[in-house]
Amino acid sequence: MMELVCPAGTPAAMRAAVEAGAHAVYCGFADETNARNFPGLNFSTEEMASGIAGAHARGAKVLVALNTFPRAGGEELWHRRLADAEAAGADAVILADMGLLAHAAEHHPRMRRHLSVQAAAANPDAINFYAEAFGVQRVVLPRVLTVDEIAAINREIDVETEVFVFGGLCVMAEGRCSLSSYATGKSPNMNGVCSPASHVAYAEEGQDLAARLGGFTIHRTPKNQPAPYPTLCKGCFSSGDQTGHVFEDPVSLDAKHLIPALAKAGVTALKIEGRQRSRAYVGEVVRTFRAAVEAVAAGRPMPEGALARLSEGQAATAGAYAKTWR
Amino acid sequence: MTDHAPTIPRLPPLLGQAMRPLPLLPLTVTLSALSRRLAKRHPGMFRRLGEHGNKRFALDPTDLPMVFLMDLRGGRVRLSAHRKAPAAEARIAGPIAAFLGMMHGAYDGDALFFSRDLVVEGDTSAVLALRNAIDDAELDLTEELADLAGPMAGFLRAAVAQAEKQSGVVLHRVDTLAGGWA
Ligand code: SF4
Numbered sequence: 001m002m003e004l005v006c007p008a009g010t011p012a013a014m015r016a017a018v019e020a021g022a023h024a025v026y027c028g029f030a031d032e033t034n035a036r037n038f039p040g041l042n043f044s045t046e047e048m049a050s051g052i053a054g055a056h057a058r059g060a061k062v063l064v065a066l067n068t069f070p071r072a073g074g075e076e077l078w079h080r081r082l083a084d085a086e087a088a089g090a091d092a093v094i095l096a097d098m099g100l101l102a103h104a105a106e107h108h109p110r111m112r113r114h115l116s117v118q119a120a121a122a123n124p125d126a127i128n129f130y131a132e133a134f135g136v137q138r139v140v141l142p143r144v145l146t147v148d149e150i151a152a153i154n155r156e157i158d159v160e161t162e163v164f165v166f167g168g169l170c171v172m173a174e175g176r177c178s179l180s181s182y183a184t185g186k187s188p189n190m191n192g193v194c195s196p197a198s199h200v201a202y203a204e205e206g207q208d209l210a211a212r213l214g215g216f217t218i219h220r221t222p223k224n225q226p227a228p229y230p231t232l233c234k235g236c237f238s239s240g241d242q243t244g245h246v247f248e249d250p251v252s253l254d255a256k257h258l259i260p261a262l263a264k265a266g267v268t269a270l271k272i273e274g275r276q277r278s279r280a281y282v283g284e285v286v287r288t289f290r291a292a293v294e295a296v297a298a299g300r301p302m303p304e305g306a307l308a309r310l311s312e313g314q315a316a317t318a319g320a321y322a323k324t325w326r
Numbered sequence: 327m328t329d330h331a332p333t334i335p336r337l338p339p340l341l342g343q344a345m346r347p348l349p350l351l352p353l354t355v356t357l358s359a360l361s362r363r364l365a366k367r368h369p370g371m372f373r374r375l376g377e378h379g380n381k382r383f384a385l386d387p388t389d390l391p392m393v394f395l396m397d398l399r400g401g402r403v404r405l406s407a408h409r410k411a412p413a414a415e416a417r418i419a420g421p422i423a424a425f426l427g428m429m430h431g432a433y434d435g436d437a438l439f440f441s442r443d444l445v446v447e448g449d450t451s452a453v454l455a456l457r458n459a460i461d462d463a464e465l466d467l468t469e470e471l472a473d474l475a476g477p478m479a480g481f482l483r484a485a486v487a488q489a490e491k492q493s494g495v496v497l498h499r500v501d502t503l504a505g506g507w508a
Contacts, residue, residue, distance in 0.1 A: 010374075010462035015507050016431075030376075039451045040374050040458030054507040200450040209442070226440050276454075278461045281434035283501060 001297040002263055002270050005063065005162060006286045009041040009275035014051045014062075016279035021290030024061035026094060027051070027275065033081045035067045035096075035118055036275040037192030049088040061091040067116035068192050069097045079103055086111050094140065095119075096189075101134035114162070115139040118189065120176055124156035131159045138162055140271060143169060143253065144320045147261045154266030163262060165255040166285055167273025169248065169319055170194070170233075179232045183214035195231045219250070253319045256289065259296050262321075334433070334443045335423045335494035337389040346391040350407045357394070357405035359474055364465075365403040372403065374459035378452040384414035387422035396456075416448035416456075423495040428457070429465055432496040466499035 006022035008014035017025045028034025030042035043051060052062045064085040070078040078100050085093050092112035095101050096119040104113055117140040121127045130136040138160040141150060145163075154161055170177070170188075177194075181187040184199040199214045211219045211230040218230035228234060228250035237246045252273075255262070259270065270293065272285055291303045365372065372379055375398070385394040395412045397404040411417070418425075424443045427433040435457045438444040446453050468486045472479040490497045 010458060012462040012464050016501060019501075038454060038458070039376065039378060040455035040462075050507075197451040197454045202446055202450070204445070204447075209445075221442075224442070227442050228440065229436075276458075277436055278428070278431070278434045278457075279464075279501065280428075280431050280461075281437065283431075284434075 002259070002293045003162075003268060004286065004289055004293055005269050005271045006289075007167075007272055007275040007277070007282060008051070009036065009038070009277065010279070011043065011047050011051050013275075013277075013279045013282045014055065016283040017286050018055050018058050018060045020283045020286035022060055022286050024063055024091070024269070025055060026063040026065050026271075028065040028067075029081050029084070031077065031081075032192050033066045033068055033078050035065065035116070035188050035192045037068075038276050039197065041276060045084050045088070048084065048090075052089045056089065062089075063092045063094055063114060064088075064090040065094040065116065066100065067094050067096045067118045069118075069189050070100060071190075075099070075103075079107075082108055082111075092138070098134070101130070101136065105134045109135075112137050117142055117164070122153075124153050127153065127157045127159065131157065138268065140164075147258060147265050147321050150262070150267060151265035160268035161266065162269035162271050163255075163267050164253060164273055164319075165259065165262070165270045166289065167252055167277075168231075169251070169253045169317070177233070183216055183232055185214075195229070200230055249317070251317045253317060255318055255321055256292050257302060258318060258321050259292055259302070263296055334421050334427070334438070336421045337423075337493065337495075339389070342389055342391050350392060350409070353392075353407045356471075356474070357407060360470060361396075361403040361405040363470060363474065367470075368463045368465070371459045371463040371465075372398070374462060375455050378449075378455040381416065381449065381452050382412070382414035383452070383456055384411055384417040385425060386411065386417060386419035387425060388419055389421050414448065416446070416450075416452045418444060418446055418453055420444040423493075426467065427496040429460055429467065430496045430499045431461070431464065431501040435461070464499060464501075466502075468498040 003023045005024045005026055006017040008017050008025040008027040014025050014027060028036060028042050029048065030044060031037065034042060055062050066078060066081050082093060082104055086108050090111065092114050093104060094114045094116045095104060096116035101113060113134060113136050115121055115130050115136045120142045121130055121139055122142050122145060127139050136159060140162045143164050150163065178187045180194045184196055186193050186196050188194045195213050201212045203210045207223045209221045209227050210217050213230040213232060218235035219228060221227045233247040234245060234250040236244060239246045272289060274281060295302055380399050382399065383396040385396060392407045392409060393411050395406050395408060395414060420443050424433065424438050428435050428438060468483065472482050475482045486497050
């Protein structure tokens, strides 16, 4: 069966994911070592240790994301967190930075290393380099590849691949987008946040809801229409004679129906995005996807059911897996 | 499973109107007892708020004739009920069922926000921190109140179960795990 890798932004979400059938959960510490460094989220050192013990007791693995890029002169925090993850019993760490990968390979050789999507390794040469140089055993592929491209990659590499199947979409090759820093001074790679809530303001203006990021209006939504979060790349902009979602629509990914094709393409693990979401969301999405991977493994048809109401913009897309770019 | 937004029950306007003349004092007394209890039993929830743990949150159930204030300034938790919107760093508004359903693990906060059942104003970071902290605390309002009710707990639980059935409002935690985790 394909491995289902599920988000846990809090210990409660971790419990919800495991009880709902997650084979593995991924989570991070409550600091800048983690690309989901949001207010009220993440794990203290003690919560990480007890969470991992609880997950292991129920047969689930825990992957610890240390997937930001250490600041020059600040590496010590990332190194300490690697040691904390190993001491807590993590089954693997998810890393993006080459220096941190090298440090982990040297000082924590027994802990599995996964390559984060933030590293944006999107071709066999890059992946093979990470595997040879740092002993990476799994790579999380960026959300820019088609199923055929994933199959082509898998034919030329020896490490496992993990792909996103559900949740918020980051449309760039991750790790290379600094859009958010132009409006807020903060970006995923440096601060673990994209379009951070600290720079978001909503205002009811007449019948409309205006969503601003760093003072720029990103969306204006009429009454009774779904209101997306003002993520910069999903904003409504004017460019030349075009006004609209110039980069990407405010929709999220749902590739459930592509699971059989992804299995055929040689993918090992399926990842659900959403460490910033509630335990209600995590429980519902994980249950749905666990039923789907079981059906695929048993050769049964995919169970029906849609999760669109949980999605941003309340609409879903198959993303780049079957994408035509603008 | 459905692809439609969950219909968040709204209390009938008549009920709201009928509650308007009721004094707020008994409610505020219960809320103070509840806030002391939450602070004692769920310290992790307040720790999780981090830098936002000294702010005021106005919780505005739009189908009730009152606004609740959660005041965390000075390292204390104070809950109170008000007729008019009190000053606060952040305001969250929506049907009372949305607040209770979110707190009890039945609804996802982001989904309620995308569907505009919930509206946020002011300090968005503080609201996110509060939502995440409450979600992690796995609260059960009925059980917290039942513990406060002493010998009346049985009656309270039965009344709540009835109210829940009649109104569709989620009044207890829905995802209680068998045995729980250590
Ligand atoms: S702006 Fe969009 S593409 Fe860039 S990091 Fe944020 S979500 Fe990803």
